Amino acid sequence: MRILKYIFIPLLVVITAACSSLVLKPGDFSWPIESALKIDNKGFIEEQRYAFTIKVKPIFFEEFADSNNFAGKEIRIIRDRLGYVYITGKSFKNVYVFMSVEGGMKLEEKILVAEKGLASPAFNQKSPNIELLDTPNKYLLNHKGLVR
Numbered sequence: 001m002r003i004l005k006y007i008f009i010p011l012l013v014v015i016t017a018a019c020s021s022l023v024l025k026p027g028d029f030s031w032p033i034e035s036a037l038k039i040d041n042k043g044f045i046e047e048q049r050y051a052f053t054i055k056v057k058p059i060f061f062e063e064f065a066d067s068n069n070f071a072g073k074e075i076r077i078i079r080d081r082l083g084y085v086y087i088t089g090k091s092f093k094n095v096y097v098f099m100s101v102e103g104g105m106k107l108e109e110k111i112l113v114a115e116k117g118l119a120s121p122a123f124n125q126k127s128p129n130i131e132l133l134d135t136p137n138k139y140l141l142n143h144k145g146l147v148r
Contacts, residue, residue, distance in 0.1 A: 029083035034123035078123040
């Protein structure tokens, strides 16, 4: 019985240590300023400064029920310190909050900000939040929604 105790406990410790994940904290994933990116004919935006490319065509279907009217339009995008990506554009009613997943991005939150659509949106870092300006309106956002 004692031999089992001396073998089992160290073995359990080794197995537990091998299963734990390495976590590097704290981390800051924010982009200091927003990017205003033109959408190409295939529905992609690319931010070379951050080595970032993503297809945004599905957002236009979600926002306007039309995924064919995107080419040449501009998307406003910024990333907060937690790694959430905020996307909106002119005439959008919503801000879309995404989180990176393997091979893409997953919608985490859709935040209604302007019933009639945004006229001239611009993002700013207001750490730990994101500020959306659409003169004369200002909205403070986080990955859960509007901050009151």
